[in-house]
Amino acid sequence: MGIFTEAQAKDILTKVVAMSKADECTAQLTGQIQGNVRFALNNVSTAGLTDDTDLQVQVAYGKRVGIATINQFDDASLERVVRRAEELAKLAPENPEFMPAVDKQVYKTSPTFSEATAAITPVYRAKVAAASITACKAQNLIAAGFLEDGQSFVAFANSKGNFGYQRSTVLDYTCTVRTQDGRGSGWVGTDTQDATRFKVEDDIQIAMRKASASSEARALEPGKYTVILEPMAAAGLIGFMFNFFGAREADEGRSFLSKAGGGNKIGQQVFGPQVNFYTDPWDPVAPSLPWDEEGVPRKRMDLVKDGKVVALDYSRYWAQKQGKAPVGQMGNILMTGGTKSTAELVRSTQRGVLVTRTWYIRMVDPQTVLLTGLTRDGTFYIENGQIKYPIKNFRFNESPVIMLNNVEELGKPVRVPPDEVSMNIMVPPMKLRDFTFTSLSDAV
Amino acid sequence: MHRRDFLAFGAMGVGGIILPSMFGKVIAAEELNSAIDVAVKKALADAAMNAAKSAGASYCDVRVGRYLRQFVITRERNVENVVNTESSGVGIRVLADGAWGFAATNAMTTDAVAKAAQQAVAIAKANAPTQTAPVQLAPVKGVGEVSWRTPIAKNSMTVPIKDKVDLLMGVNAAAMDAGADFISSILFLVNEQKYFASTDGSYIDQDVHRIWAPMEVTAVDKKTGKFRVRDGLSAPMGLGFEYLDGRAADKTVGPNGIISYGMSYDMKEDAIAATKQAREKLTAKSVKPGKYDLVLDPNHLGLTIHETVGHPLELDRVLGYEANYAGTSFATMDKLKANFQYGSDKVNIVADKTQPGSLGAVAYDDEGVKTKKWDLIRNGKLVGYQATRDQAHIEGKSESDGCSYADSWSNVQFQRMANISLEPGKDKMSVADMISNVEDGIYILGRGSFSIDQQRYNAQFGGTLFYEIKNGKITQPLEDVAYQIRTPEFWAACSAICDSSDYRMFGSFFDGKGQPSQVSAVSHGSSTTRFDGINVINTARSLG
Numbered sequence: 001m002g003i004f005t006e007a008q009a010k011d012i013l014t015k016v017v018a019m020s021k022a023d024e025c026t027a028q029l030t031g032q033i034q035g036n037v038r039f040a041l042n043n044v045s046t047a048g049l050t051d052d053t054d055l056q057v058q059v060a061y062g063k064r065v066g067i068a069t070i071n072q073f074d075d076a077s078l079e080r081v082v083r084r085a086e087e088l089a090k091l092a093p094e095n096p097e098f099m100p101a102v103d104k105q106v107y108k109t110s111p112t113f114s115e116a117t118a119a120i121t122p123v124y125r126a127k128v129a130a131a132s133i134t135a136c137k138a139q140n141l142i143a144a145g146f147l148e149d150g151q152s153f154v155a156f157a158n159s160k161g162n163f164g165y166q167r168s169t170v171l172d173y174t175c176t177v178r179t180q181d182g183r184g185s186g187w188v189g190t191d192t193q194d195a196t197r198f199k200v201e202d203d204i205q206i207a208m209r210k211a212s213a214s215s216e217a218r219a220l221e222p223g224k225y226t227v228i229l230e231p232m233a234a235a236g237l238i239g240f241m242f243n244f245f246g247a248r249e250a251d252e253g254r255s256f257l258s259k260a261g262g263g264n265k266i267g268q269q270v271f272g273p274q275v276n277f278y279t280d281p282w283d284p285v286a287p288s289l290p291w292d293e294e295g296v297p298r299k300r301m302d303l304v305k306d307g308k309v310v311a312l313d314y315s316r317y318w319a320q321k322q323g324k325a326p327v328g329q330m331g332n333i334l335m336t337g338g339t340k341s342t343a344e345l346v347r348s349t350q351r352g353v354l355v356t357r358t359w360y361i362r363m364v365d366p367q368t369v370l371l372t373g374l375t376r377d378g379t380f381y382i383e384n385g386q387i388k389y390p391i392k393n394f395r396f397n398e399s400p401v402i403m404l405n406n407v408e409e410l411g412k413p414v415r416v417p418p419d420e421v422s423m424n425i426m427v428p429p430m431k432l433r434d435f436t437f438t439s440l441s442d443a444v
Numbered sequence: 445m446h447r448r449d450f451l452a453f454g455a456m457g458v459g460g461i462i463l464p465s466m467f468g469k470v471i472a473a474e475e476l477n478s479a480i481d482v483a484v485k486k487a488l489a490d491a492a493m494n495a496a497k498s499a500g501a502s503y504c505d506v507r508v509g510r511y512l513r514q515f516v517i518t519r520e521r522n523v524e525n526v527v528n529t530e531s532s533g534v535g536i537r538v539l540a541d542g543a544w545g546f547a548a549t550n551a552m553t554t555d556a557v558a559k560a561a562q563q564a565v566a567i568a569k570a571n572a573p574t575q576t577a578p579v580q581l582a583p584v585k586g587v588g589e590v591s592w593r594t595p596i597a598k599n600s601m602t603v604p605i606k607d608k609v610d611l612l613m614g615v616n617a618a619a620m621d622a623g624a625d626f627i628s629s630i631l632f633l634v635n636e637q638k639y640f641a642s643t644d645g646s647y648i649d650q651d652v653h654r655i656w657a658p659m660e661v662t663a664v665d666k667k668t669g670k671f672r673v674r675d676g677l678s679a680p681m682g683l684g685f686e687y688l689d690g691r692a693a694d695k696t697v698g699p700n701g702i703i704s705y706g707m708s709y710d711m712k713e714d715a716i717a718a719t720k721q722a723r724e725k726l727t728a729k730s731v732k733p734g735k736y737d738l739v740l741d742p743n744h745l746g747l748t749i750h751e752t753v754g755h756p757l758e759l760d761r762v763l764g765y766e767a768n769y770a771g772t773s774f775a776t777m778d779k780l781k782a783n784f785q786y787g788s789d790k791v792n793i794v795a796d797k798t799q800p801g802s803l804g805a806v807a808y809d810d811e812g813v814k815t816k817k818w819d820l821i822r823n824g825k826l827v828g829y830q831a832t833r834d835q836a837h838i839e840g841k842s843e844s845d846g847c848s849y850a851d852s853w854s855n856v857q858f859q860r861m862a863n864i865s866l867e868p869g870k871d872k873m874s875v876a877d878m879i880s881n882v883e884d885g886i887y888i889l890g891r892g893s894f895s896i897d898q899q900r901y902n903a904q905f906g907g908t909l910f911y912e913i914k915n916g917k918i919t920q921p922l923e924d925v926a927y928q929i930r931t932p933e934f935w936a937a938c939s940a941i942c943d944s945s946d947y948r949m950f951g952s953f954f955d956g957k958g959q960p961s962q963v964s965a966v967s968h969g970s971s972t973t974r975f976d977g978i979n980v981i982n983t984a985r986s987l988g
Contacts, residue, residue: 260669
């Protein structure tokens with residue numbers, strides 16, 4: 001079944017909503033076709049394909065809500081799922097935070113779909129694996145990687161006449177390249193909705209270069225260093241932080257964005273003046289759906305302006321409770337920067353550490369968003385504008401809030417795979433003062 | 445579990461619909477009490493195996509799975525959600541031309557599974573030409589038709605939702621009445637109905653149950669803007685609803701009055717204690733960084749065992765198959781051959797897929813191998829890995845360790861961590877005895893933040909509760925504590941282990957591995973254990 005057209009989806013959803021006898025009904029159809037290929041030790045290890053379509057029906061009697069799902073779409077099945085949701089709603093306890101279905105909205109389509117990605121075949125995937133493996137074998141390196149691609153659609157309708165439909169695609173490629181002696185390791189990753197932007201031949205060269213260049217690493221004393229974080233390294237910490245941008249937690253006094261004495265930090269200078277974040281569903285490189293998880297339309301919105309927090313995420317319930325107009329919650333995280341590449345940032349650095357990637361990031365203290373994690377797959381010492389030699393990996397204990405108060409320079413933002421956050425993210429390479437490394441790791 | 449999936453678990457769909465897709469379709473509670481007839485499962489399995497053999501498979505296994513989950517989610521005085529999910533289908537794995545092939549279908553008809561079996565053979569044959577060496581399977585003798593069930597006293601799925609809601613509302617009310625600013629409490633119940641059949645002649649029907657009751661209590665000081673969270677001290681377990689009976693015999697009262705829980709949990713009692721301790725944490729002394737002797741409670745040490753022993757001794761990681769995701773391992777094959785000194789001679793660590801009450805306990809793994817207990821570290825020396833049927837020969841063994849698992853019928857089974865546990869000390873020693881010998885130390889209970897590098901050398905762990913030990917006595921609570929270790933040095937610093945009367949299990953529901961990512965549930969047992977001279981850092985920072 002997989003992907004329904006807008007007309008097919010509307011037909012099913014309209015029927016479902018009309019069948020419901022509850023006070024209100026919201027129905028959502030989702031479908032996806034996903035393919036993948038995995039390889040390790042220069043061999044393809046697994047390849048797979050999944051195809052799934054699902055209808056979820058939510059009904060409410062007063063503040064009592066029931067949900068049921070089904071993956072068959074004949075009239076009898078639709079009737080059954082609606083009645084099941086209604087039965088469950090009648091048995092459910094009242095939800096004091098219940099919010100009625102959203103009114104009719106106008107959504108402007110965002111560029112989440114690419115024909116090229118939707119057309120990917122098993123042969124394409126096999127070629128990506130083969131290209132990665134062949135290039136590595138030729139230089140006596142070992143590749144382990146994963147390509148996952150897919151197309152999906154989401155459509156929803158409710159008893160207030162609201163309706164939305166959009167298709168999306170995604171291609172996510174990662175590859176770890178190691179030297180035969182296990183002393184060097186490199187990595188590359190691409191995340192895009194548009195497969196024409198993905199060139200495996202270019203990507204694999206990056207991982208191979210990093211692997212070869214990171215052998216023979218020397219140990220540097222842990223401590224505070226000027227660092228250049230490549231976009232993937234920076235995104236690990238920044239993405240993690242944006243998981244805690246909720247207004248409710250801030251207002252309740254249990255977030256780094258809570259203010260002493262009560263309330264949140266909207267309007268306060270939380271980051272350095274070079275720091276700007278915004279969200280925009282229509283960004284051509286890292287778009288999001290034009291509605292949020294409650295069906296509220298998203299808009300382009302500043303989140304942090306010149307280091308001041310401008311907006312937090314409000315659920316409709318919390319917005320109402322706080323007397324705020326509901327605004328669609330963020331669907332992507334876009335950080336502004338300059339025009340320089342990572343290499344150009346290196347050239348302007350007297351002494352510092354270049355970090356390819358951060359890994360296994362965990363919250364140490366939510367009060368300050370102190371995070372710990374490690375560098376990996378290429379960490380280098382910089383002197384007089386040049387990469388001098390590879391260094392052993394470090395463990396860091398650093399807060400992205402403190403880190404973003406120590407910005408020396410920002411480069412050109414790029415989209416990176418979203419490891420620590422479920423949204424598309426664009427982050428520049430960045431040069432930072434006093435980044436805190438607390439111990440050495442022997443891991444390669 | 446991949447972080448993105450974990451976040452999706454908490455996410456709401458359009459119109460406030462919780463997204464159950466990662467766990468299957470939403471069903472009514474009464475459907476949780478049913479099962480597919482075993483004769484139907486056998487017919488499906490036979491149809492798949494016959495089709496696979498006809499298509500040229502030299503081996504075939506079939507997993508007919510029905511995976512049921514129930515979530516009851518509350519905060520303060522509200523029930524946020526009650527969701528039941530089901531995922532059913534058939535996964536077929538074959539060997540053809542020396543290569544693996546796998547296909548799965550949720551259509552439970554003999555025609556559909558036969559077609560999926562043929563697809564699996566086609567995939568295997570397509571993969572075969574690029575295979576460097578043919579798959580070698582350690583032999584398994586068929587066991588005919590057998591069945592097994594997690595030994596539970598009370599099936600969680602048959603307990604009425606009202607009773608579960610009443611339980612959590614009682615827990616939350618107790619915390620709120622005791623002065624908690626916030627509490628969230630959850631019941632997460634799992635029933636895996638798994639039928640395994642293979643061309644070796646096995647038809648194994650297993651009914652696996654698990655339970656988890658996490659909670660967190662938050663205390664806020666609005667004036668200073670400070671807040672602290674105290675997580676519950678329960679563990680996810682391979683038990684039924686009887687786990688929540690709070691039996692007095694399963695409680696351990698520590699030297700400072702902290703109550704720890706073994707095979708039974710008193711959630712309300714723990715919520716009240718959590719409220720008091722969350723408040724204490726707001727004003728507790730910030731730790732002075734330096735070297736300390738650590739006394740680690742089992743509900744804390746379990747995660748350290750998981751990360752520093754469980755993962756590095758997975759053979760697929762050692763070989764490099766997980767290099768792009770979970771990582772590799774410092775504990776390479778040459779170290780096994782040389783019986784590498786992993787820790788002090790007090791350290792004996794076993795893998796065990798049979799331990800009663802544990803999350804990983806089953807009678808047969810997902811390759812139809814009879815489960816067992818085996819040594820990984822004996823007297824401090826590395827003596828074994830965890831291997832599946834197609835890996836055993838690499839280690840020079842003639843049998844699988846029985847630790848293959850798939851988290852769904854739709855995912856292929858692969859090597860997953862067994863329950864990995866530290867054996868208790870042989871000499872009589874209580875926690876009080878252990879603490880009485882510590883001059884300058886920290887007693888740590890409960891799980892906190894955890895992070896470890898991709899080869900499992902450098903790790904950092906936090907905890908839930910920290911107490912200062914001075915001259916053999918617990919003096920006061922501490923905060924901002926994390927310890928940093930290098931795996932072999934940490935285990936070499938193990939100087940004392942309490943006796944078996946203190947043995948308890950820690951557990952994790954969401955151990956992530958593989959691409960596409962799969963989760964598995966695993967327990968880690970130990971008694972309270974002492975580690976000397978461990979590097980402790982202070983994690984307090986100021987945002988200005």
